[in-house]
Amino acid sequence: MKTGYKMSLAFIALLLIMGMSASASRMGMSRHASVADSDSAKLEAVNDSQSIDPGSIVDEVIWVVGDEAILKSDVEVTRLQSEADGIKFVGDPDCSIPEQIAVQKLFLHQAAIDSIEVSESEVMQGIDDQINYWVSMIGSREKLEEYRKQSITQMRQQMHDDFKNRQLIQKMKQELVKDIKVSPAQVRKYFNDLPTDSIPFVPTEVEVEILTMQPRIPMEEISRVKNQLRDFTDRVNKGETTFATLARLYSEDPGSARMGGEMDYIGRGMLDPAFANVAFNLTDPKKISKIVESEFGYHIIQLIDKRGDKIKCRHILLKPKVSQEAIDKSIGRLDSIGNDIRAKKFTFEAAVEALSDDKDTRNNKGLMANTAQADNRTSKFQMKDLPTEVARVVDTMKVGQISAPFTMVNSKGKTTCALIKLVSRVEGHRATITEDFQVMKDVVLAKEREKTLHDWVVDKIKKTYVRMNDRYKNCNFEYQGWVK
Template identity: 55%
Template sequence: MNRLTLTCFCVCICLMLGIGSVHAQENVIDEVVWVVGDEAILKSDVENERLNAQYEGRHFDGDPYCVIPEELAVQKLFLHQAEIDSVTVTDQEVLQGVEAQMSWLIDQIGSKEKMEEYYNKTSTQIREMLRENIRNGKTVQQMQQKIVGDIKLTPAEVRNYFSRLPQDSIPFVPTQVEVQIITREPKIKEEEIERVKKELRDFTERINKGETTFSTLARLYSEDPGSARRGGEYGFTGRGELTPEFANVVFNLTDPKKISKVFETEYGFHIAQLIEKRGDRISYRHILMKPRVDEKDIERELNRLDTLANDIRKGKVTFDEAATWVSQDKDTRNNHGLLANPQTSTSRFEMQQLAGLISQEVAKTVENMQIGEVSQPFTMINGNGKEVCAIVKLKNRIDGHKATISEDYQRLKEIVTAKRSEEKLQEWIVEKQRATYVRISPEWRKCDFKYPGWIKQ
C-alpha cells in the first residue's frame, strides 16, 4: 500500500471510529469543501485527518489543509474508476483485513473489553464500521495495480536510467552479508514434557469447573506473545494461515464450550477453544506452553558444535557438508545452511535485516567475523520461539557502497520499476482530472497543489 492509499485508509478509520478530537467536532461547523464527481469531502474529514496526523507524528509536505483534501480527492478518482472497470475485492479479503485491523486495535488498547469501552461500541459495531474503509483501501490498491500493469524492464533500460543520475543521487547500499548456519535443538527430557502437558490439562479442568476462564489463564500463562495479552484470542483466520498440526485441531472444534485436548506443534504444546466459525474462517483462543530445556542438555549441544566447528576449521569436513547432515534447521539444511532473506528472495542481508528477520544473536556474532570464518557456538531463539544452539559461517560480506549495476542490479531494477509505476499513476491522475467534475470552495483553493488541474480555468 503506497503512502497515498495508506493515508486515505487511515483517514476513513479515524473518521468512523471517532479518533481525532471531540473538541474539534464540537466546535467545527461541518461543510462540503471539495466535490469530486458526485462525492463530497467534508471539512470534518480534513480536520480529523489533521488531528490524527498530529497524534501519529506525521509531517505534511505543505499546508495540511491543502495536502489532505487533495489526497482524499485522488482516492475518490481511483474508487470511481474501479467502479467503472468492475474492480472488486472479495468478501474474504475484506474480512481478513477487518480482523487484522481489529487485532491491531486490541493490541494498542490492551484488550477487546477495553477497546469496546474506549469506543463505547460493541466489537460487532466496530467491525462493521471498518468494513467499508478496508474495502475502499484494497480496491484502490487493486485499481492502482491495474493501471500500472506489468512493467518489464531490460538491463539496458536500467543501465541507461542510472547512467543519467548525478553521482550524489545514486543510492547508497549498506553493508550486506551472506551467512550459513548450523543449528541443533537440545533434547527435552520426557518428564519436562509431561509437566507441561499436565499443567495444560489442569487448566482445562479448572475452566470446565468454572473456577476461571480461558482468557484469564491465557493472559497469565500463555507463551504466545502475539495473543496472550488478548486472552489468547486470534481474529478470523484461514486454514492456510496456520501450521497443519494446529489447523487440524482448531478447525475440528465445533462447540465453543469445549476445550481441545492437549496437542503439539513445532512451537510447543497447546489447548484451544472455538469462538466462532464463519465459512472457511475461524476465530479461536489458545494457550501455548513450551517445555524448558535443561542447562546440561544445552551445554552438551554447545560442546558438540564446538567440536564440529574445530573439524571444519581443520578441513576434516566442510561447512556445507556439516549443514546438510548435522543441522536441524529445516529451512536451510538442504541449501548448505545458507540463510535466505524473505524480503528480497536473495541470500543477502543488511545487518539490521539479519537481526530483525533471523536473530540478534546471529547479527552480533557475524558483525566482526572475517569472510570464511566459522564462529564459536552460541545459543539463540529460532523462528519458532525455541532456544537452539548454533554456529555460523560468514560466506561473504559486501561493504557499504554506491550502487552499481554489476553488484546491485536487482535493487536498481526495483527502484526504476517503482519510479515507472509512480509516473504511470501520476499520468493517469492528470488525465482523470480533465474528465472529472471538481468543485473546490473558494477559501480552499489557495494551494500549491501537487496536481494543479483540480481548478478548471
C-alpha cells in the first residue's frame, strides 16, 4: 500500500531543523503578550550578530518569526542536504531557504493554536512507509544501514519529529482548504483558456489483477516464536525485566517497538480482529495476554488504559521466518498455475477465487484497488502508486499477459509470492475534457487550494511578528510582507 509519504530527503532535512517540539506550546500565546520578554532577547541576538565580523561567527540568529528563531546553521543544513540530493532552489538559496523555513513555522504555529493533532501511530506509519520505500530502492535493510551509516532504529528516532511536524503542517493545510470546491463550468473555462502545450499530461495508467500465495511456514518455526513469547511472559511475571524493555529489544513492529511496544489510544475497528478481541478483554494492567495470532504475526499484549471505546496497550510482535525452500515451492506452484492459465485450462480470475491467499483481492477476482486517495478509490494506478515490486513487473508487460512469479512484501510486512495479469493500460497523453474530466478538475482544484494557501500565508505574515538580519531585507521573496 502507498500512503503518500514518499518524501524527498531535502524535505526531511527542511523539517529536521525546525525543532518544534519544545516551542509548539509557546507559539499558541499571543504575539503581543510575549514580545516584551523572549523576543527582546532574540532581537538583541539579531542586532548583535549584525555588528560581528561574519568570518568569526559559528552560528547566529538570522530571522525571528513569532516566537521562533531561525539560525544560520538551519539554512546551511538544508542547503547541504539539497545539494547532496541534486535539488535546486528557485532564486537565491540564501533568501529562499530561510523563507521556506519561516513559512513552515507559520503553519505549525497555526496548528498549535487550532489544537491540530497527529497520533503516534500516524507518525510511525509514515516513517515505516518511508523506510520501506528506501529499502525497496536500495535492495535491503542492511544496504540501507550501510549507505546511511545508521541503524534502522536510529533512522526512526532521527525522523520522528520531522514526520510529526510534516503531518501537522499537512493537516493544517487540509483544514484551511477543506471547503474549497470547483464547478464543471470553472473547469471548462480554465482549460478553454489554456494553450495546447500547457494542457496537463496524464501519466500512463494501468489496471492489474494479482494472485498471491503465502509460503508455508513449518510448525517448528511457529513453535519457536511461541516459545520465545512464553519466555518473555515468564521473565516479566518473575520481575526480571519489564514488558516495555523486551518490546524495545525484540518486537518486530517497528512502529511501536521504539515506544516500548506502546500504542496510542485506538478503537476496535482500527485493529486486527483477533488482536482486538484479546486486547479489549484485558482488565488487569499487571497481567499479560495469551499469545495472539494476527495477520501480522504473533503477539503478547499488556493493557495500559481504557478510555470509552478506545484502548491503550503495549504489545510485542514476532514474525515466523520464511525459509528460501518455502519460497521456492510457492514460486514453483505459481509457475505451474501461470502455465495452465496460458494454456486456457482456466482463467486468471478463476485461479484467484480458488487459490489466492489475499482475501481483499480474492473477493474482487484479483483486481487491485488504488487507495492512495481515500476519497477517490479506483482500480486504476499510475506506476508510482503501485507496490514497487509490482510496478517493476508491469513495466514491460502487454495487456492480457500473465507474469512470471515473483516475491514481494505485502501490506502486512510479510514476504509473499505473486502472479499478476495486466488488465488494461492507457498510455500517457494530453488530457481531454471528455476523457479526463476528473484529472482536469483535480488540476483546477489544486490551483484554487494553492491560491487559498498563498493568500493565507500573506495574511498570516501581516499578523505575525517578523524580524530579520538586515542583509536579508533586499531579497526577492515569494511572499510579500516579511520586511516590516
